[in-house]
Amino acid sequence: MLKPAFREKQVKAPKHWHQIACGEWLKHQVETRIEGYCERLYGYHFARVGALSAELNLPNFAISHQFAVAEHHHAQVQVHALSTQWPFAEASLDAILMAGQLEFEQDPHQVLRELSHSLIADGKLIYVGFNPYSPSILTGAWPANLNCYPWSGRYFSKARVLDWLTLLNFEITVEEYFAPTLLTRKWGLLQKGIESVYKRVPQCGSLYLVVAKKREFPLTLVTGRQKQRQLRPNLQAAPLANQTRTKEY
Template identity: 55%
Template sequence: MLKPALRERVAAPPKSWQDIANGEWLRCQVEQIVASHIERLYGYHFATVGRLTAQLQLPHSAIKHCFSLAGEASNNVQVCAESIHLPFAEASLDAVLLAGELEFAKDPHQILREVNHSLIADGKLIYVGFNPLAWHQIQQLWPANVNQYPWCGRSFTRSRVLDWLALLNFEVSEAQYFAPGFLQQRWQWPERLASKVHNWVPQLASCYVIVARKREYPLTLLPERAQRKRVQPNLQTVPLANQTQIKEL
């Protein structure tokens, strides 16, 4: 049975990628996988939510107004606010990028609801999460790593996040695993082994990325309206003068 996503006590989110095991390598992997999706974005307002997201070096997108939001002010943050209370009007953002934000949140559902509220119709959400089935989860067996990042947080499987997005009427266009490895720098042979196995078992990679589009459906579905018109044809009356009658001889 799955544990509820809502929690009373959570670990404080990491302040930078350097706080995560092999964080610099992981940050480069995230930047490479996200760059191709950001280049295809369009609109007027693009928000990157979270401390880790604000520190990503992202390419220039077609969206002119790009800004970062986090709970604490820094050089890379333009808006200081919590991700569970986004200070944006309804349907005001064209795209949102999240990286490792649900793993250290008390209510991950609330973050997705806020994003759904802020996105316009057909707006895009790009989410990068830590895979709980990855190779590096083996390091949790060492007591010294229990309180280290990213193992002190709670990771959610890709399928579970997809279910949450489906409930919010998001249409997923792409979902893939990336960055295979053990998140350690002392030995290189485990990293090479994980890279080779990734071709056959990608579900053991360190992270996954989900690209989804917000969908809004009308109250009256167009297929039903067209079907109703076919069932009830528009009958027209024929004038009496044009009607043919059979005369008796």
């Protein structure tokens, strides 16, 4: 049975990638993986959720107006706000990037609702999360790592996140695993073994990527008269000038 996503105790999200085990390596993996998808984004306003997303280096970007949103102060964060209470109007953002943030939120459902509320129709959401089925989860079971990043957060599987996004009328366009690692700098031979296993079983990647597009389906009210009009056969009498057959009496 799945535990509820909402939790009473709030965990502070990391402010920098170097606070996470192998953080600089993970940061490079995320930048390399999402670079191609970010280049195909177009629009006017692009938001990065969390300090980790703010630190990502994405030079080839078509959207000029970019800003980061986070609760805590950060040198690269322009808007300070709660993820559950965004100060943006409805349908005001063209694209949103969130990396390694949902794991540390107290109410992940509400965070995704806020993102969906702020996105325009056909707006893109790029989400990067930690994979709970990766072998790297075993490294966090060591007592010294229990309160360290990223293991101190709450992992959500890709299937669960996809289910949440589908309920919010998102169309999933990309879903994939990447970054196979044990999140430790030791055991070099074991790291090579993890990479070889990843080629056969991609689900062992420590991170996963989801690209989703917000869909809106308009509801048009059909009145009773319009419904009768649609059901009634379209019978039209031919003009007298076009009637070539003679009538018999």
